[in-house]
Amino acid sequence: xxxxxxxxxxxxxxxxxxxxxxxxxxxxxxxxxxxxxxxxxxxxxxxxxxxxxxxxxxxxxxxxxxxxxxxxxxxxxxxxxxxxxxxxxxxxxxxxxxxxxxxxxxxxxxxxxxxxxxxxxxxxxxxxxxxxxxxxxxxxxxxxxxxxxxxxxxxxxxxxxxxxxxxxxxxxxxxxxxxxxxxxxxxxxxxxxxxxxxxxxxxxxxxxxxxxxxxxxxxxxxxxxxxxxxxxxxxxxxx
Numbered sequence: 001x002x003x004x005x006x007x008x009x010x011x012x013x014x015x016x017x018x019x020x021x022x023x024x025x026x027x028x029x030x031x032x033x034x035x036x037x038x039x040x041x042x043x044x045x046x047x048x049x050x051x052x053x054x055x056x057x058x059x060x061x062x063x064x065x066x067x068x069x070x071x072x073x074x075x076x077x078x079x080x081x082x083x084x085x086x087x088x089x090x091x092x093x094x095x096x097x098x099x100x101x102x103x104x105x106x107x108x109x110x111x112x113x114x115x116x117x118x119x120x121x122x123x124x125x126x127x128x129x130x131x132x133x134x135x136x137x138x139x140x141x142x143x144x145x146x147x148x149x150x151x152x153x154x155x156x157x158x159x160x161x162x163x164x165x166x167x168x169x170x171x172x173x174x175x176x177x178x179x180x181x182x183x184x185x186x187x188x189x190x191x192x193x194x195x196x197x198x199x200x201x202x203x204x205x206x207x208x209x210x211x212x213x214x215x216x217x218x219x220x221x222x223x224x225x226x227x228x229x230x231x232x233x234x235x236x237x238x239x
């Protein structure tokens with residue numbers, strides 16, 4: 001199997017009418033966050049099915065070729081292949097996969113590409129390793145690098161380790177990019193889903209400085225009256 005075989009499957013599933021709608025949804029217009037992206041018009045479930053068919057038989061070099069494609073579905077399917085390979089791989093291949101991911105991360109250039117990969121590749125790889133790379137990504141001028149950093153911490157949250165998420169949320173608390181604000185708020189919400197006291201201890205002294213987008217995401221699962229108090233600025237910081 002090869003990149004050509006995956007492309008053939010994707011071409012067979014392409015829907016030009018749907019592609020036009022996806023281009024609008026992912027803001028591929030001039031000035032949009034996905035400016036210049038090109039779409040075939042294929043839903044995520046079909047891309048996952050295609051990835052499963054080819055995941056274990058496509059050389060990583062061919063996956064890298066797909067990942068550098070100008071077509072959105074080529075890149076997303078390549079990431080699905082990497083995730084499936086990663087889940088079944090030994091440490092040596094996992095390292096190769098993560099190195100490929102970081103080397104080609106400029107191709108992970110929309111929020112769905114980040115969210116389908118960072119929590120399932122980079123995050124799990126870093127769980128028991130030095131994760132200084134997350135700070136490096138958080139300092140990047142690229143909105144996608146910063147979102148990768150935040151979303152990778154989902155793996156830590158699922159493992160009950162909230163420190164990396166809280167550290168990056170503090171660092172990126174006032175990030176100007178809406179797509180980073182949403183990621184920060186989402187990960188804080190996931191912390192709160194598991195331990196609301198930890199989330200509120202973090203939010204108490206900071207929520208007044210947070211962009212409204214991030215705050216709304218962070219408190220989305222709080223009880224109604226508690227959400228209202230945060231949005232009204234009526235929650236006191238811990239003493």
